[in-house]
Amino acid sequence: MLDVQGLGIRFGGNHAVRDVTASLPAGQITAIIGPNGAGKSTFFNLISGFYQPTSGRIVLEGQDITRLKTHEVVGRGVARTFQTTTIYRELSVLENAMIGHRVRTKAGLLDALLRTGRERQDEAGSRAGGLRALERVGLAGQAHLSAGALSQEGQKRVGIAMALCSDPRLLLLDEPAAGMNPEETVNLMALIRELVAGGLTVALVEHKMSLVMGLADRILVLHHGQLIAQGTPEEVRTDPAVIEAYLGGHAHGGQMGQAGVSHA
Numbered sequence: 606m607l608d609v610q611g612l613g614i615r616f617g618g619n620h621a622v623r624d625v626t627a628s629l630p631a632g633q634i635t636a637i638i639g640p641n642g643a644g645k646s647t648f649f650n651l652i653s654g655f656y657q658p659t660s661g662r663i664v665l666e667g668q669d670i671t672r673l674k675t676h677e678v679v680g681r682g683v684a685r686t687f688q689t690t691t692i693y694r695e696l697s698v699l700e701n702a703m704i705g706h707r708v709r710t711k712a713g714l715l716d717a718l719l720r721t722g723r724e725r726q727d728e729a730g731s732r733a734g735g736l737r738a739l740e741r742v743g744l745a746g747q748a749h750l751s752a753g754a755l756s757q758e759g760q761k762r763v764g765i766a767m768a769l770c771s772d773p774r775l776l777l778l779d780e781p782a783a784g785m786n787p788e789e790t791v792n793l794m795a796l797i798r799e800l801v802a803g804g805l806t807v808a809l810v811e812h813k814m815s816l817v818m819g820l821a822d823r824i825l826v827l828h829h830g831q832l833i834a835q836g837t838p839e840e841v842r843t844d845p846a847v848i849e850a851y852l853g854g855h856a857h858g859g860q861m862g863q864a865g866v867s868h869a
């Protein structure tokens with residue numbers, strides 16, 4: 606689905622992502638893990654066009670998308686959620702989804718802000734698109750509640766619905782289970798499985814190892830911006846370099862995943 610070759614970005618002297626060559630296979634769930642500051646969110650920012658790489662290539666289904674802008678990458682079928690929830694708490698669940706639809710489809714952010722004729726025309730389309738996305742995440746029944754009234758899990762679902770509005774084929778989820786209790790996490794895992802069963806390819810960054818180990822087909826491990834291991838959950842779990850990355854120099858208590866317990 607997506608291949609990156611020698612991908613890197615430098616901020617001043619800091620290589621946030623360095624020479625990463627990896628694939629996100631179609632129809633699979635790929636998890637990207639690594640200690641805090643490893644470059645996971647930056648990796649997503651590169652793939653989704655938020656950052657321009659200082660080296661390497663990004664190839665989506667055989668087409669080079671390295672230099673494309675965010676909205677162009679969205680247009681090619683790649684959507685993302687953000688590590689920090691970006692919903693509008695005082696608006697309804699449906700209004701949030703509709704904003705997702707407006708920003709991510711034809712009208713574009715500028716049109717949405719300026720309320721151009723094209724944007725007004727798209728109002729009905731946004732409503733329909735927003736409702737469709739809410740159905741996919743199981744929130745159709747809560748469409749008219751204010752988004753701030755939803756649980757953490759519900760709010761994360763709204764964020765996913767907003768991303769689904771552009772009808773992506775590849776969905777990037779940055780810490781989708783952050784702040785969720787174990788039961789909510791299990792529900793979210795079921796939703797992600799459903800989306801993949803429906804044909805979506807998913808890549809996710811997550812600290813919660815129960816989710817990563819229970820959901821991922823493959824795992825990429827970043828450490829100091831570099832890919833230090835990749836493989837199945839079982840392969841990665843027992844990889845000495847991975848264990849060292851999580852144990853060495855990190856004051857989170859040792860075990861993989863403990864970094865995520867307090868990570869909201």
Ligand SMILES: Nc1ncnc2c1ncn2[C@@H]1O[C@H](COP(=O)(O)OP(=O)(O)OP(=O)(O)O)[C@@H](O)[C@H]1O
Pocket residue numbers: 616619620621639640641642643644645646647648688
């Ligand atoms: N816009 C930026 N300007 C300067 N440095 C940046 C920028 N974005 C990220 N970095 C740096 O890149 C490194 C990787 O950050 P990143 O946010 O990708 O880590 P992460 O793996 O997502 O961590 P976390 O698990 O805490 O979310 C950090 O050293 C960070 O300070």
Ligand SMILES: [Mg+2]
Pocket residue numbers: 645646647688
């Ligand atoms: Mg991050």
